[in-house]
Amino acid sequence: MSALEYAIGWVLVVITLALIVATPFALVHARTTHDHGPDCWWCHPHLLPRKKR
Numbered sequence: 001m002s003a004l005e006y007a008i009g010w011v012l013v014v015i016t017l018a019l020i021v022a023t024p025f026a027l028v029h030a031r032t033t034h035d036h037g038p039d040c041w042w043c044h045p046h047l048l049p050r051k052k053r
Helices: 003-030
Strands: none
Touching: none
């Protein structure tokens, strides 16, 4: 196995573990009844910068 394959494998393992840990928190957050508002990065992700007009 090459070093590149080894590194890719470790990256996939880390991503998988992060998703396993984050899933319960995402489910609990999504099922709450109160409004989180527009500042909630989970409900309203801001992946792109806001456009200036």
